[in-house]
Amino acid sequence: MKKQTILFSVLGLTILVCILGLANARKTEDTFTILTEKVLETTKDGDIIFQSSQSPQCEAIRIATNSKFSHCGIIYIINGKQYVYEAVQPVKLTLLKDWISGGEGQKYVVKRLKNASQVLTSATIKKMKAYGQQFNKKDYDLYFEWSDSKIYCSELVWKIYKNGAGIELCPLEKLKHFNLKDPKVRAVLKERYGNNIPLNEDVVAPSQIAGSAVLETVIDTY
Template sequence: MRLNVVITLLTLAAPAFAGGQFNDWRSGDLVFQESRSPQAAAIRAATGSAYTHMGIIEVTEGGIFVIEAGRVVGATPLRDFIARGTSGEYSVYRLANLEPEAAVAVLAASRSYFGLPYDIFFRLAPDAIYCSELPHYAFRSIGRNLGTVQTLGTLAINHPEARGIFLSRWQDHPDCADIDQQACWNVIQSQEIVTPASIAGDAALEQVFSNMKP
C-alpha cells in the first residue's frame, strides 16, 4: 500500500513535458508546432527554433479550436491543427493570471481578423496576417505586448533556406515596387517581425505542456 502511494505521488509530481496528450486546455492558451509547410524550414533556419507555426486556443461547448493565420485567419479544430504538425507534436504556453474576461477579449480581437489572407511577406501590418502576428495583436488589445519586435536582419535570414524563400517572393513584395532585387533585400532586412520563437520566449508566458522532442 505504501509503495502504491509513493508511485501515485511521483506520478502526480511528474512534469507535463514528458509526452502524451494535454487535457487542461484553456481559452487564451497559445499552441506552437513545427509545421510541415514549404516555408517551415526557412522559418526554422531564420529563428533557430522548431516553433514555425502557432495559434490561440478557444474552448467552446462545441469543442476546442485554434484561431490561427492559415491560408486565411480562421478557427481550426484542435485535432486538425495538431495533425498538421510534424509527428503530431506541440507545445502549450499560458499567460499567467489571464482572467476569463481578458481571454474573451483576446479571442474577440483575434476574430476581428477573420478572413484576412496569410501574409507570405511577414510584414507587421494588419492588411494580411502571419501566424505570430495574430496573437501579437490580439493580446495587445488587453495591454499585453507578447513577443519582441525584431528586424529580419537580426535573424539568420542569410541562411540559404531563409534567404531563398524571401528572394523567391521579392518581386511581389509590397515594399519593393520599382526597385531591384538587391534593394529589395535591403528593405526586407530592415522589416519588422514578431516570430513564434520570440513569443514563446516572453517572460510573461509559462510552458505548461510539450511533447516536442528537444
Template sequence: MRWMVMLMVWFGAHNAVAAPHEGLEARLQTGDIVLHTSRSSQSQAIQKATQSPLSHVGMVEVTEQGAWVVEAVQPVQRIRFSKWKARGAKGGILVLRPRELSDAQRQQAVAAAKAHLGKPYDWLFGWGDDAMYCSELVRKAYAQGAGLEYGKMERLDSLRVKGLEQQLRERYGKRVPLDLELVTPASIAADVRLEVVHSDFPSVR
C-alpha cells in the same frame, strides 16, 4: 435494479461525450498559445532563421463542443484543436499560458484574434491589418484584448538569414527589406511571461 441500469446508461452516455476531450485537450484553457513545427513550404526557412523547431503559432478557444485554434494561415481561420495538432510534424506541440491574466482578458484576446477571421495570410510579414501572419495575429490579439505584447519585434537582418538569400529574393524580389521588423513564433515561445502547460520540445524552454 432499474435505477442501477439507468445509472449505468447515464455514465455510458456521459463518458461517450467526454472521451474526445480527455488528455491534453481537457487541460487547455481559452487564451492558451499553441506552437508546433509546421509542414508548410516556408517552415524550414523559419526554423533556420530563428534557430528553433517552432514555426507556427495559434490561440486556443475552449467551447462546449471542444477546443479550437484560431490561426493565421490562408486565410485566418478557426480549426479544431485535434486537427491543428495533427497537422504539426510528428504531432509535437508546445502549450503556453499567459501568467496572471484573468479569464476575461484571455477571452477578450481570443475575440480580438477572431475579428481577423477570413483575412488573407501575409506572405511579406508586414504589420498592417489587411493581412496576417501567425505570430503577428497572436501578438496583436493579446495587445488589443489584454494590453500585453508577447514576443519581441526583431529586424529581419538580426535573424539567421544567411543561406536563405534565394528564398528571400523569391518572396521580395531584388530588394530584400532587411530592416523589416517582425515577430516570430520562436520569440513568442521564449517569452517568460508565458508558463509551459505542455511541451514536446524540451530543448526550447
C-alpha cells in the same frame, strides 16, 4: 513439396509483416489519442500552442529563427470544444485535435501566461476574441508585413494579446536581425521579395513568443 514450403514461408512472412504493421499503426494511433486527450484536459482559453510542419517556408523559418517552431496559434474554448485560432490561408478556427494531427510528427508545445488565472479573466478573454475577430478569413501575409490588411501566425497571436489583453508577449524584432544567410532562407527571401528585402520591417516569430519571459510551458511533446 519444396515449392509449397517456400510458398507457405513467404505467405507466413507477409502475414507477419502485415500484423506488425497494423500493430505499429495502432500503437501510433493510441499514442496520438492519449496525447490529444491530455491536451484537451489541460488547455485553457488563451493558451498559445506551437508546432512545425514540412514545407520550404517552415524550414526557412526554423533556420532563420534558430527554433523548432514554425507555426503557432491561440487556443479558444467555444461551446465546450477546443479550437486553434490561426493565421493560415485564410485566418480561421481549427479543431485542436485536427491542428495537432497536421503538425510534423504530431508534436506540439502549449504555453500559458504565468499569471493567467488573475489576468486572463472571462472578460479579458472576451475582449481578445472580439479584437481577433476582425482578422477572421483575412489572407495569410506571405510578406510578413506589420499591417492589419493581411496577417501571419505569430503576428496574429501577438496582436491579440497586445490589443485584446494589453499584454506584450515579447519585443518586436527587425527582419535583418534573423539568420538570413542560410541558402534555404535566402532562396525563400529571393522568391518573395526579389532584391528588395524589407530588412527593417518589424516582425515577430513563433520562436520569440515561445521564449517569452511572461509565459510558462504547460505541455511539451517534443
